[in-house]
Amino acid sequence: MRGKTMGDALDMVRNEDGIAAVLGVLEQQFGEACHTGQAVRAQHGHTTTWIPTQAPDAVIFAKSTEEVAAIVKICATHKVPVIAYGTGTSLEGHVNAPVGGVCIDMSEMNKILAVHDQDLDCVVQPGVTREQLNLHLRDQGLFFPIDPGANASLGGMASTRASGTNAVRYGTMKDNVLALEVVLPSGEVIRTASRAKKSSAGYDLTRLMIGAEGTLGIITEITLKLQGIPEAMSSARCSFASVDAACQAVMATIQYGIPVARIELLDAMSVKAANAYSKLDLPETPLLLLEFHGSESGVAEQAEVFGAIAEDAGGTGFVWTTKPEDRTKLWQARHDMYWASLQLRPGAKGVSTDVCVPISRLAECVAAASEKAAELGLLAPVVGHVGDGNFHTLPLIDMENAEEVAKAEGFVSWLNDLAISMGGTCTGEHGIGQGKKPYLRKELGGAVDVMAAVKAAIDPDGIMNPGKIL
Amino acid sequence: MRGKTMGDALDMVRNEDGIAAVLGVLEQQFGEACHTGQAVRAQHGHTTTWIPTQAPDAVIFAKSTEEVAAIVKICATHKVPVIAYGTGTSLEGHVNAPVGGVCIDMSEMNKILAVHDQDLDCVVQPGVTREQLNLHLRDQGLFFPIDPGANASLGGMASTRASGTNAVRYGTMKDNVLALEVVLPSGEVIRTASRAKKSSAGYDLTRLMIGAEGTLGIITEITLKLQGIPEAMSSARCSFASVDAACQAVMATIQYGIPVARIELLDAMSVKAANAYSKLDLPETPLLLLEFHGSESGVAEQAEVFGAIAEDAGGTGFVWTTKPEDRTKLWQARHDMYWASLQLRPGAKGVSTDVCVPISRLAECVAAASEKAAELGLLAPVVGHVGDGNFHTLPLIDMENAEEVAKAEGFVSWLNDLAISMGGTCTGEHGIGQGKKPYLRKELGGAVDVMAAVKAAIDPDGIMNPGKIL
Missing domain, CATH: 3.40.462.10 (FAD-linked oxidases, C-terminal domain)
Known part of the structure; x- marks a missing residue:
């Protein structure tokens, strides 16, 4: 039960050999799509917040679930951190890379894959932003209600369990996601649930991944509930x-x-x-x-x-x-x-x-x-x-x-x-990110040990967005 | 990642020595409150369903969280199964004891601990039934909307992620629980969340426990959202x-x-x-x-x-x-x-x-x-x-x-x-229970391995309600 608290700042060190090996493989495999320039890297640690930037070692703009899985597999082999990036509007240092690693920018995975108007749901890639989705839905008389203010990506919103002004009526991301596709720390791809409106089929992995801030896997597809425009x-x-x-x-x-x-x-x-x-x-x-x-x-x-x-x-x-x-x-x-x-x-x-x-x-x-x-x-x-x-x-x-x-x-x-x-x-x-880590145990006590045990079970090498939450 | 699927019927055997040891300790500690008579045991494996009864070795009517924790600790020491029992209205063999063990009947933990009418929430023990709660709330103009038909216990309803006729408007148990107190397989007691209406504080352990069918811990207190009577x-x-x-x-x-x-x-x-x-x-x-x-x-x-x-x-x-x-x-x-x-x-x-x-x-x-x-x-x-x-x-x-x-x-x-x-x-x-186990992997594929890894992390000895879900 007493899993070691992952990503504690004191025991986090850069895996220099691993990072060098991963950069070599990624540059070979992705060529110019693997960005290692200072500007792009700095931009991907930067967010609209006071927390100082900690840049990753490389940034790749992923095009597909397969690419995300391939990058994660390479990083898993060498035990190198992987950080998913949406639009960088988080406020607690969620996309920082305290010990370096590879940032996967999801902004080009921005297709709306399906809108099921009869079922009031849709399937989107994680880089789709909420404004993009609502523009797309408007002609069909539908909308997605969660509105955190910023034009955030839906993958990022799911990862931080975002909500905002409409939550009092429509709930938060936890209430408006039916299912997720997730690339696990091993590079395996899972689906957390079906498209059914409700389910009692085993542990609620959908809700476990929502709010996990990319520390348990990377969300690569989201099935969202929709509402009719009033x-x-x-x-x-x-x-x-x-x-x-x-x-x-x-x-x-x-x-x-x-x-x-x-x-x-x-x-x-x-x-x-x-x-x-x-x-x-x-x-x-x-x-x-x-x-x-x-x-x-x-x-x-x-x-x-x-x-x-x-x-x-x-x-x-x-x-x-x-x-x-x-x-x-x-x-x-x-x-x-x-x-x-x-x-x-x-x-x-x-x-x-x-x-x-x-x-x-x-x-x-x-x-x-x-x-x-x-x-x-x-x-x-x-x-x-x-x-x-x-x-x-x-x-x-x-x-x-x-x-x-x-x-x-x-x-x-x-x-x-x-x-x-x-x-x-x-x-x-x-969310907790880096900024609120000191308060989580004050709030939830021994429950944090259960979170650490879950983290260690799903991500035993601690490669997914290290230094966040736990 | 590839946790062994827990509680597979093929590798489950009765821990005769452990059960004998546990019965000895429980009889000493609980006296006549530890029931080992055939009738009481059979009644606690029986549910309103076609699935044949598999009785536990003993039944204890718990009076408090401390008692539940004490029983679980004794069972943990000897690696003996623990099965929580609400009202026995489940339909998939959830309370069966395929390899024996101790059943904790929660029906006497039936106090409504607090009603916060200004906050539209309440705190109840798990043995409170939905009809009992609604009768209690009626004078205050409040109600709890989830209605699975049977007058089930709220602990059981949380454990199976129950819903019923009102879910189309009010959601399921996953949408109507704010926080839980849970006795872990180690006997430790945690709180999964605060009483805030929404939260992004770490992994959503509340939702992880809801629908876990008692396989990750035993729910001993529930904070529920309430509605004003229309x-x-x-x-x-x-x-x-x-x-x-x-x-x-x-x-x-x-x-x-x-x-x-x-x-x-x-x-x-x-x-x-x-x-x-x-x-x-x-x-x-x-x-x-x-x-x-x-x-x-x-x-x-x-x-x-x-x-x-x-x-x-x-x-x-x-x-x-x-x-x-x-x-x-x-x-x-x-x-x-x-x-x-x-x-x-x-x-x-x-x-x-x-x-x-x-x-x-x-x-x-x-x-x-x-x-x-x-x-x-x-x-x-x-x-x-x-x-x-x-x-x-x-x-x-x-x-x-x-x-x-x-x-x-x-x-x-x-x-x-x-x-x-x-x-x-x-x-x-x-829920899955015993009856739907063959279908879970058909539905969710490799996600079931993630569930098994979570189960192994939280309940490494597999003592909590074995043979269910996984």
């Missing part, structure tokens, strides 16, 4: 005097059972950032943004019931609309919040937090986070997928200032501990 | 000239996006059985039974839209009602179908099938199954959770007639192969 969609917004009042409205909305498609919180600092970046003139107090999906009469009913709830919580300026241009403008501003927040302090890096707590503790947790940030002198706007109890603070840090960096690290650690003490998690949707 | 519920029924026409209506309903809470098919033979057993006078042609949850206006709208779809598919006798007594009568008849079907041939045993296929293949699959049964001279009524593409046939067999038994086995095998060839599964909700 007959009607409406958006609403409402301002509140305090984060607490906004959270009370959220809690009442969820308890009432309004099937909101999205319910997002922006604190006053985030609204200010959005006004400046997206040229809006929203009142600079805490704001809820909502979206409703349903029939024409259904979305009207939902908006009205929410309006009454918001009023009870002291909300002001409640407006709702079904006009596509108004809806798009607001949601684009929400999606641009990361970039808008960075503009609050040009040149700073954002250190994103990602706690998720039971909704009854949400108001208290958000308030405590903002107070703590202020106490530390950190500029830390808050946005949240509050229907799920998940919110992000983004302390804006001058990475050259050691004292500030230490303060930010202390803040992140304090907030993760607080969320865990409230029965929550240190990561609602970003 | 403002309104309505039921509807509609008769069709053929199964094909009924399935066309189902497919259109799902594609249209009507959020049906239940959509169940009974074929003509099942309707006949229900009329006789439940004293109804339904037209003896294929029937759809539906339930709608929502606001008053929402359920009316849903029923009306379904009515129009049913009419397009040639449906007749469409009626809908919100009267509780009418709703209850119909759904009680649906829940009693297993017993009603057995009355079609008194003295016969039912051999339930459980295939689940993409909904576009459902009509074809059901029709082929009925034709094949008729061709073989088998009486095999059909019921189905058709919104998910899941249906059950129940060949009624004289178990003393070897030729009939062989025909039934041939039929089950043929139907499982057909479902797999259609992109479906041999088990939508009953």
Whole structure:
């Protein structure tokens, strides 16, 4: 049971001989498609985050499952790390190569292989992005609901168990994948499940691979559930005097059972950032943004019931609309919040937090986070997928200032501990990667040993994305 | 990677010395609470199924997680099997003890530990049954939606990844469990997750344990998602000239996006059985039974839209009602179908099938199954959770007639192969147990080796519910 914790930074060393041997074979087999230039390598360790880049030794843009399997087999022979790369939008150093190895860039495996409109599912390669898929589906009246903001690849989204603004209604990647094709660390290829909507056929390997961050295998094909585009969609917004009042409205909305498609919180600092970046003139107090999906009469009913709830919580300026241009403008501003927040302090890096707590503790947790940030002198706007109890603070840090960096690290650690003490998690949707490794055992204790045992069983040489999660 | 398939019937032998040693320790430690009498033992291998009973050597009614851990530790020391028992309503021999061992009956661990009404979740012991939970929740306006028909224990439902009539709207057990406490094969106790609504914190051990049928550990506490009782519920029924026409209506309903809470098919033979057993006078042609949850206006709208779809598919006798007594009568008849079907041939045993296929293949699959049964001279009524593409046939067999038994086995095998060839599964909700082991590799190929590797990593001595799944 007590598997050795894989990829612990202390016992990780570069396998120089193995890497040299693998590069030799790959260059022979893939020629110019095996990139070893500094620029391409650096780009593939780089992500939209504060975590420093650790570049791989080579990058190959895979074209097929067979190519992925061939690369993995070569790496397995020489016990060299393999790291899958989607679009590089992860936030916890997931694609870094702390001891080098081969990066497999999946972006050219971007075919939509089948859309089964009668079954409301589709089969895609992992490099397909969510926007690409939704563009393809639109004419058929279908859509894929998971929306983490960034135009991420579906393989990456599955690997980090991504979710985002629509999760309150449609769930996360774990709820929207029917089956996977996976290249195992041995180079063998498996299918985790059939295309049936539900199954009790043995261990749920689909869910085991979702959120495994590429540490158990590389996803090479994904069967996704789809949704019919709703007959009607409406958006609403409402301002509140305090984060607490906004959270009370959220809690009442969820308890009432309004099937909101999205319910997002922006604190006053985030609204200010959005006004400046997206040229809006929203009142600079805490704001809820909502979206409703349903029939024409259904979305009207939902908006009205929410309006009454918001009023009870002291909300002001409640407006709702079904006009596509108004809806798009607001949601684009929400999606641009990361970039808008960075503009609050040009040149700073954002250190994103990602706690998720039971909704009854949400108001208290958000308030405590903002107070703590202020106490530390950190500029830390808050946005949240509050229907799920998940919110992000983004302390804006001058990475050259050691004292500030230490303060930010202390803040992140304090907030993760607080969320865990409230029965929550240190990561609602970003994953563990490198950045959250210290918190996993605090949160889950001995369960981490079970994860390590599973890792050792499936990847005994620890070649798959080493140094992540465990 | 190539773990030995655990619990293969050929290499399983009784560990006589270990069992004797364990019985000695347990009798000393638990006194009269350690039952070794023939009647109690036989009862704990028995289930509502055709699979012959294989009794354990002893049965202990556990009172706490600590007791479960203590029993498992004793069994681990002597490498003796441990089998968890809920209510014995499984259908694939899940609680059998093919090489003996100790059965832990969880029925006295039946406390509802906490209901967090603001968070829409609760924490229960595994022996709590779904009816017990719903009775407890009713006054708070909450309910737990998963309904497999039988009044099963929630631990058993989690272990077999159960679902049933409400899954089309609310998902299966995999979608409705937030976290588990599990006693591992070593006797260690872990928690798989926090109470947060969503999480990306490492491997999804919650989903790994759900559907593991007690082969990776014993569930001792469950955190469940709850739903608010809808403002309104309505039921509807509609008769069709053929199964094909009924399935066309189902497919259109799902594609249209009507959020049906239940959509169940009974074929003509099942309707006949229900009329006789439940004293109804339904037209003896294929029937759809539906339930709608929502606001008053929402359920009316849903029923009306379904009515129009049913009419397009040639449906007749469409009626809908919100009267509780009418709703209850119909759904009680649906829940009693297993017993009603057995009355079609008194003295016969039912051999339930459980295939689940993409909904576009459902009509074809059901029709082929009925034709094949008729061709073989088998009486095999059909019921189905058709919104998910899941249906059950129940060949009624004289178990003393070897030729009939062989025909039934041939039929089950043929139907499982057909479902797999259609992109479906041999088990939508009953699990693998002993009965479906031959089909798992046909369905999932090399993925079964990954399951075996995970099993060997977590339960190296193979003591947890041996001879099931793998």
